Amino acid sequence: MPKVLIADKMSSAATQVFKNRGVDVDVITGLSKEELIDIIGEYDGLAVRSTTRPDAEIIKAAKNLKVIGRAGIGVDNVDIKAATDQGVVVMNTPFGNAVTTAEHAIAMLFSAARQIPSASTRTQNGEWPKSDFKGVELFNKTLGIIGCGNIGALVAERALGLKMKVIAFDPYLTAERAVKLGAEKVELDALFQRADAITLHTPLVDSTKGIVSRERLGMTKKGIIIVNCARGGLVDEEALKDALDAGHVRAAALDVFAVEPAKEHPLFGTPNFIATPHLGASTLEAQENVAVQVAEQMADYLLTGAVSNALNTPSITAEEAPRLKPFVNLADNLGAMTGQLLHAPIKSVEFTYKGAVTQLNTNPVTAAALAGLLKAAMPDVNMVSAPVLAKERGIEVKESYVDEAERAESLIRLTVTTTERKYVVVGTIYRGEPRIVRLFGVPMDAAFSPNMVYVRNEDKPGFIGRLGAVLGDNKVNIATFSLGRMKKGDEAVCLVSVDEPISESVAQQIKSLDAVKIVDVVSL
Ligand SMILES: NC(=O)c1ccc[n+]([C@@H]2O[C@H](COP(=O)([O-])OP(=O)(O)OC[C@H]3O[C@@H](n4cnc5c(N)ncnc54)[C@H](O)[C@@H]3O)[C@@H](O)[C@H]2O)c1
Ligand SMILES: O=C(O)CC[C@@H](O)C(=O)O
Numbered sequence: 001m002p003k004v005l006i007a008d009k010m011s012s013a014a015t016q017v018f019k020n021r022g023v024d025v026d027v028i029t030g031l032s033k034e035e036l037i038d039i040i041g042e043y044d045g046l047a048v049r050s051t052t053r054p055d056a057e058i059i060k061a062a063k064n065l066k067v068i069g070r071a072g073i074g075v076d077n078v079d080i081k082a083a084t085d086q087g088v089v090v091m092n093t094p095f096g097n098a099v100t101t102a103e104h105a106i107a108m109l110f111s112a113a114r115q116i117p118s119a120s121t122r123t124q125n126g127e128w129p130k131s132d133f134k135g136v137e138l139f140n141k142t143l144g145i146i147g148c149g150n151i152g153a154l155v156a157e158r159a160l161g162l163k164m165k166v167i168a169f170d171p172y173l174t175a176e177r178a179v180k181l182g183a184e185k186v187e188l189d190a191l192f193q194r195a196d197a198i199t200l201h202t203p204l205v206d207s208t209k210g211i212v213s214r215e216r217l218g219m220t221k222k223g224i225i226i227v228n229c230a231r232g233g234l235v236d237e238e239a240l241k242d243a244l245d246a247g248h249v250r251a252a253a254l255d256v257f258a259v260e261p262a263k264e265h266p267l268f269g270t271p272n273f274i275a276t277p278h279l280g281a282s283t284l285e286a287q288e289n290v291a292v293q294v295a296e297q298m299a300d301y302l303l304t305g306a307v308s309n310a311l312n313t314p315s316i317t318a319e320e321a322p323r324l325k326p327f328v329n330l331a332d333n334l335g336a337m338t339g340q341l342l343h344a345p346i347k348s349v350e351f352t353y354k355g356a357v358t359q360l361n362t363n364p365v366t367a368a369a370l371a372g373l374l375k376a377a378m379p380d381v382n383m384v385s386a387p388v389l390a391k392e393r394g395i396e397v398k399e400s401y402v403d404e405a406e407r408a409e410s411l412i413r414l415t416v417t418t419t420e421r422k423y424v425v426v427g428t429i430y431r432g433e434p435r436i437v438r439l440f441g442v443p444m445d446a447a448f449s450p451n452m453v454y455v456r457n458e459d460k461p462g463f464i465g466r467l468g469a470v471l472g473d474n475k476v477n478i479a480t481f482s483l484g485r486m487k488k489g490d491e492a493v494c495l496v497s498v499d500e501p502i503s504e505s506v507a508q509q510i511k512s513l514d515a516v517k518i519v520d521v522v523s524l
Contacts (some may be wrong), residue, residue: 002066002302004045007031008053010291011073014047015297021234023302045298048078049069049290050260050278056082058132067296071290072097072281073150074231075311077510084312087382089301091310093293095150100286102154104279105199105229106162108253111274112225113138113197115251118272136196136223136250139163144195146211147202147230148173148183155199156183167191170202192216196226204231205304214239223250228282232257241266244273254279261356307364313384314363327357327412330434333448333524334414334427335372337436340522341454342376342420348396349373357410358401366399369414411437442493444484448524449497455519459485459492463515467494470513474506491517 003024006014018025029037031052040046040062046054047069054068059082069079070092083090111117114135122129143159145152148170156166161301166183169191178185186194198220202208212226212235228235237258243249244267253274257265260278262363267273281290294310300306305325306318316324351366370386381389392399409428416423426438436446440456457463464483471478477499485492502510502521510519 002044003042004047004298004302005035005040005043006047008047008049008071009051009073010047010049010294011287012291013288014071014291014295017292017381018299021296021299021303023299035059036435040065044302045069046300047141047294050074050077053077054083055079059083059086059088062086062088067091067298067301069294071287071294073101074203076231084385084388085380087384088383089307090312091294091297091301091308091309093290093297094309096290096293097281097283097286098150098154100283101229101280102151102158103283105151105155105201106158108227108229108255108274108276109138109143109197109199109225112227112251112253113273115272117274136225137393138197141165141196142167142194143184144169144191144198145183146170146188146191146198146200148178148181149201149210151230153181153202155201156181165516167194171207188217189216191282193217193221195224196221197227199227199276200230200234201232202230204233209233210236212236212240217243217249220248221521222248224248225250226252228253229255232260232262237265237267241270242272262500266393272396286324295399312388314361314367316361316364316425320361322369324360324364324433325360325430326429327410328361330412330427330429331365331369332372332383333434334412334425334436335369336375336524337448337452337454337522338416338425339373339376339421341371341440341520342416342418342423344420346373346393346416346418348398349390350398350400350413350415352400352402352415353410354402354413355410357412362399362401365412366397369412370397373414373416402446425515436495439484442484442486442491444482444493444495446482446495447480447497449479449503450524451498452522453494453498453502453507453510454518454520454522455494455516456497457492457494457513458515458517459489460515463492463513465492466513467496467510470509471496471498471502471504474502474509476500476502476506 001024004018006027009029011096017026037058044064045067048070056079065088067089073094075092078090080090102298121134142165145168145204148168159166160182167186169188173185173355175185217239240252251272255276256278297308300318304318305321307316353362367383367386370390371381374381374386411426411428413426421477423440427436434448482495507519
């Protein structure tokens with residue numbers, strides 16, 4: 001039974017889902033990094049919100065970890081590269097708290113425009129400070145949205161409902177989608193120059209860090225309102241403080257801070273400044289949504305192999321997972337065998353899919369074959385990291401499909417081009433088991449096994465007997481012996497599965513046989 005640790009406070013609905021799905025679950029929140037490192041090795045899954053920060057050190061200690069589930073959207077608290085390198089799937093819940101956060105941003109916008117928190121505090125202090133609060137309407141004002149994805153679009157919709165004009169900067173926002181949202185797509189500087197209020201809804205990435213800079217604040221109209229319910233680090237907080245003190249920024253409302261938790265901050269106590277403690281996602285509905293979603297996604301992956309909302313590997317539906325499993329196994333074996341028989345750097349790999357497999361999502365199949373191919377040189381590679389590593393090493397990866405739907409069998413062909421030559425291997429599934437049907441151009445039919453010897457030889461009478469004698473003389477027991485040849489008297493291939501790995505000495509004895517061209521040991 002897989003076991004999951006819930007390490008951040010989240011709705012008990014997550015625990016219930018895990019239990020209902022037959023996943024063992026511990027809820028231990030408030031752990032220090034050292035305490036988490038001490039216990040994480042026991043778990044197959046780790047569920048977090050934004051407090052726990054699974055970094056490379058924690059992930060390295062998580063020897064059994066298969067999945068990290070983020071009950072929320074932003075995953076900047078997870079070292080995704082470290083997770084990928086270790087084959088740990090990272091998934092989030094991209095829609096569970098989007099409405100809630102959009103509503104918080106609108107609430108912060110109103111709070112800033114009318115200084116509601118301060119007015120409330122002072123009224124309740126008995127000051128009746130009526131003359132001290134003159135706000136501004138949002139009606140007919142221009143709202144600048146930086147980042148117009150899920151939440152930004154929801155904020156746009158709500159702002160339009162308030163009869164605001166909406167302009168948006170988002171490098172990935174198409175003009176068509178902007179029109180559909182009722183927003184005007186603008187460049188970043190234009191947004192700062194034209195907006196009466198700016199709200200941020202981007203991830204914290206290199207291109208967004210400090211996007212609200214001192215220089216850009218200087219481009220804004222006097223009286224601008226700034227709202228940030230995305231991530232601390234998007235706003236130059238010191239520059240914002242100066243602009244508030246100078247009366248240039250009318251008001252600012254931050255839900256997120258560069259350093260959290262923000263217990264002390266230069267902005268705290270500044271007039272016309274509003275702060276909330278990262279409450280964007282904190283509603284009953286949102287927390288129920290993300291808890292249930294993350295638990296269901298993690299349970300799906302741990303129990304069926306289905307992947308959804310993963311940041312570092314292709315999605316696999318629950319329906320696909322069982323159908324893909326034999327092909328992923330075949331791809332892994334084909335890749336691993338080929339990778340051990342290559343003796344030069346890989347330049348490109350083409351995956352050709354034929355027959356029924358073309359009807360499936362072949363991304364995980366390709367990833368598994370890539371992992372097998374690269375494993376000879378990079379033992380820690382896995383199907384999560386393989387596509388990234390291949391790209392980093394400049395290996396061109398192509399996929400093609402031959403839709404021979406009438407063909408009962410499925411075939412997977414790997415065409416691997418190294419700096420020296422091209423290799424072609426073909427495999428299929430027969431009675432649920434993976435088999436190799438063509439090895440480097442030579443037709444054959446062999447099952448995969450943990451210990452195999454690959455021999456390429458001249459097609460001559462007596463060779464098989466001599467090869468068998470060397471193995472027998474060295475007490476190497478043969479499990480299966482598969483043969484193939486291009487044509488009579490040409491090159492032939494022996495693929496011998498043996499009970500135990502052969503020693504280097506035995507390999508040398510085989511190499512010394514007449515007619516031998518190549519001898520390689522394959523371990524799967
Ligand atoms: N305060 C909270 O509690 C809370 C809750 C949920 C999400 N968030 C934060 O809000 C962020 C956005 O959430 P979402 O669901 O809308 O994500 P999303 O991925 O749907 O949208 C993010 C948008 O930002 C855009 N973007 C990326 N780089 C950009 C750049 N350099 N300039 C402008 N736009 C850029 C993307 O194209 C995308 O459209 C999350 O990454 C998360 O950090 C905070
Ligand atoms: O979990 C939270 O409270 C915040 C989550 C939020 O920042 C997100 O990125 O989804």
